Amino acid sequence: MKLxxxxxxxxxxxxxxxxxxxxxxxxxxxxxxxxxxVVVLGRRNRPSQTQTELDFINCISNNMSSGANxxxxxxxxxxxxxxxPWFEPRTAPINTNELPGLLQQPVLxxxxxxxxxxxxxxxxxxxxxxxxxxxxxxxxxxxxxxCFGFLTWENDSNYEASVWNAHTAKTxxxxxxxxxxxxxxxxxxxxxxxxxxVQSSACEKLADQLKVFIQDTP
Amino acid sequence: xxxxxxxDERLRPLHIMRLGLIVCVSFGLASCASTKNLVLDxxxxxxxxxxxxxxxxxxxxxxxxxxxxxEKIEKKGQWNVELGSVQTKLFNNLAxxxxxxxxxxxxxxxxxxxxxxxPSITDxxxxxxxxxxxxxxxxxxxxxxxxxxxxxxxxxxxPLTAYGKASKNDFSxxxxxxxxxxxxxxxxxxxxFAINFTKVPIxxxxxxxxxxxxxxxxxxxxxxxxxxxx
Numbered sequence: 320m321k322l323x324x325x326x327x328x329x330x331x332x333x334x335x336x337x338x339x340x341x342x343x344x345x346x347x348x349x350x351x352x353x354x355x356x357v358v359v360l361g362r363r364n365r366p367s368q369t370q371t372e373l374d375f376i377n378c379i380s381n382n383m384s385s386g387a388n389x390x391x392x393x394x395x396x397x398x399x400x401x402x403x404p405w406f407e408p409r410t411a412p413i414n415t416n417e418l419p420g421l422l423q424q425p426v427l428x429x430x431x432x433x434x435x436x437x438x439x440x441x442x443x444x445x446x447x448x449x450x451x452x453x454x455x456x457x458x459x460x461x462x463x464x465x466c467f468g469f470l471t472w473e474n475d476s477n478y479e480a481s482v483w484n485a486h487t488a489k490t491x492x493x494x495x496x497x498x499x500x501x502x503x504x505x506x507x508x509x510x511x512x513x514x515x516x517v518q519s520s521a522c523e524k525l526a527d528q529l530k531v532f533i534q535d536t537p
Numbered sequence: 538x539x540x541x542x543x544x545d546e547r548l549r550p551l552h553i554m555r556l557g558l559i560v561c562v563s564f565g566l567a568s569c570a571s572t573k574n575l576v577l578d579x580x581x582x583x584x585x586x587x588x589x590x591x592x593x594x595x596x597x598x599x600x601x602x603x604x605x606x607x608e609k610i611e612k613k614g615q616w617n618v619e620l621g622s623v624q625t626k627l628f629n630n631l632a633x634x635x636x637x638x639x640x641x642x643x644x645x646x647x648x649x650x651x652x653x654x655x656p657s658i659t660d661x662x663x664x665x666x667x668x669x670x671x672x673x674x675x676x677x678x679x680x681x682x683x684x685x686x687x688x689x690x691x692x693x694x695x696p697l698t699a700y701g702k703a704s705k706n707d708f709s710x711x712x713x714x715x716x717x718x719x720x721x722x723x724x725x726x727x728x729x730f731a732i733n734f735t736k737v738p739i740x741x742x743x744x745x746x747x748x749x750x751x752x753x754x755x756x757x758x759x760x761x762x763x764x765x766x767x
Contacts, residue, residue: 369672373707403582404728408721409700426585443704 328335335515340477341524345492347484349533355437356391357383358398358478359532361455362443363408369445371478375522376442379480382526390530401434402427418488431527436485438533442525445479446518449499465508473501478522481530494532496525541688546764573614573712573754577623584634584731591748592638594647597653613665613711618719620658628656631727635734646689649736651748659696663715666705673675674714675720681732684739690751693739699726756766 351357359380361371376395383391399406405421412418422428455468476498482491500515604621625641632639638650647653660679666672678699684692701721708714734740743749 370704370706371539372704396587400582402585402729404584404724407724409725410728410732424587426587475595 334504335513335522336501337498337515339498339520339524341494341496343494343528343532344490345532347487347489347491349438349482349484349491349535351390351437351534354391354392354435357438358393358395358434358436359383359440359442360395360398360406361410362441364411364413365498371442371444372446372518374405375446375478375518376519378519378522379440379442379526379529382523385425386530388530388534390533391435398434398436401430415488415490418483422485422488426440426469431485434475436468438491439483440455440529441477441481441492444476446474446476447520449475449509451475453485453511455504457510466506466510467508468506470504470506471501472519473499474515474517476517477497478521480525482529492532493534494525494528496521496528498524539687541741550629570732572617573715574617575620575712575716575719576619577716577719577723579623579723581623581627581630581724583630584727586731588637589735590637591652591744592650593632593636594650594653595632595644595646596638596642596653597624597628598655598657601657606663608663610665610668613667616663616715618663618676618748620723621721623723624656627723627727631730635731639695644689645683645685646753647687648757651744651750652692653685653689654689655685657681658685663718665711665715672704672706674705674706674708674711674718675700675702675739676715676718678719678726680726684743686748688750688753690754692743695737695739696700697726699723700724700731725741 321370359376361373363377380392380394381389400493404410406412412421420430436445440457450470451470453468453470455466455470457466458464476496478497479495481493483489486492498517498521500517500520502515503513504510505513543683604619604624606618606620607615609615626740629639629641631654640647640650643652657680658678659681660675663674663676669675678701680697680699681694681736682697683694686692699722701718701724703714703717703721705714708717711756735744
């Protein structure tokens with residue numbers, strides 16, 4: 320029994336390798352004051368063939384708000400409800416040129432002040448399975464069951480975050496995060512998944528860099 | 538040949554597990570093509586707008602409030618999307634955000650106000666990712682808006698097409714995906730209406746003419762005869 324529990328922990332602890340890179344382009348100085356908040360939004364303008372995953376946006380928000388240098392983050396849904404209908408897929412500004420026009424509306428400017436929004440972070444991109452090889456088959460019979468085979472696949476994450484300053488209505492900079500990793504499942508009766516946490520790695524790296532970027536004044 | 542009592546007791550959990558597995562698989566297979574009844578469960582935000590100086594009533598009739606879209610999809614079963622139950626919340630919040638004054642009424646006339654808006658859903662379509670070979674659940678809702686003056690005289694009408702989508706990567710079941718896309722379509726309808734209401738040609742002309750009110754329409758001869766009898 321102890322060996323079985325030990326094996327479960329070993330299997331759970333196995334994870335594939337992930338390589339990731341983060342790049343940053345700064346266009347203007349940044350900084351956060353006491354009470355300032357940030358919102359992380361997924362790009363959902365139409366028409367588009369891809370859409371940033373909701374759990375990736377939540378992951379970025381959670382990672383940015385936690386840790387030693389965590390910042391105040393407004394959730395995407397709360398922000399969209401508070402600013403409805405100006406950040407819906409049909410109406411959201413595409414670039415910073417459209418921000419001044421929006422901010423000229425007194426009700427909108429007042430609401431942004433109420434929620435103390437300093438930065439809008441627009442996230443684009445997604446995680447895709449780029450290749451898959453091998454096969455794995457499982458069978459179940461009244462007498463028992465098992466799996467046999469070897470399966471491997473590669474996931475690629477490509478995300479770009481544009482940081483807009485809500486006070487100046489200008490782009491503060493862009494941060495891109497790329498990650499790739501290969502997952503394996505060898506199976507001899509019991510499949511042993513060795514999963515590369517590609518999306519999770521991209522999220523952590525991007526969130527960490529965003530935290531430094533918006534609090535940093537070079 | 539029979540098992541002794543001790544062996545029987547040891548094997549009983551195994552029998553129960555096998556039976557459970559068979560039942561689960563059977564239910565699983567049956568649910569693949571079962572009826573899916575989607576009831577939207579959501580709240581809608583109040584639009585953040587400069588209020589339009591107009592006092593309008595909304596007439597939400599029973600056809601709208603009980604609207605259910607039904608479609609049978611091959612290998613996916615029967616789908617019933619109930620949209621009527623959220624219409625009161627939707628139009629109440631929409632009106633609260635964009636009109637100076639509003640209320641819900643049961644007819645096409647509303648003395649004391651400027652006019653009455655009667656929305657109706659004329660069409661709804663939805664698609665699953667398998668059907669479109671895309672990553673998205675998609676919903677299209679086509680509304681029609683009839684505008685009346687306060688005495689119930691028609692001013693005009695216009696259509697509004699709303700669209701919502703939800704990624705299959707974000708939702709574990711097709712029901713939750715279609716529901717999310719339907720909610721997105723409802724929000725899209727509210728957003729489009731809120732931003733474009735004063736730009737609709739009929740509304741623009743009605744406003745430019747000072748929101749004219751015609752006298753109540755004379756009852757038809759048949760109605761007069763009915764009244765005479767009583």
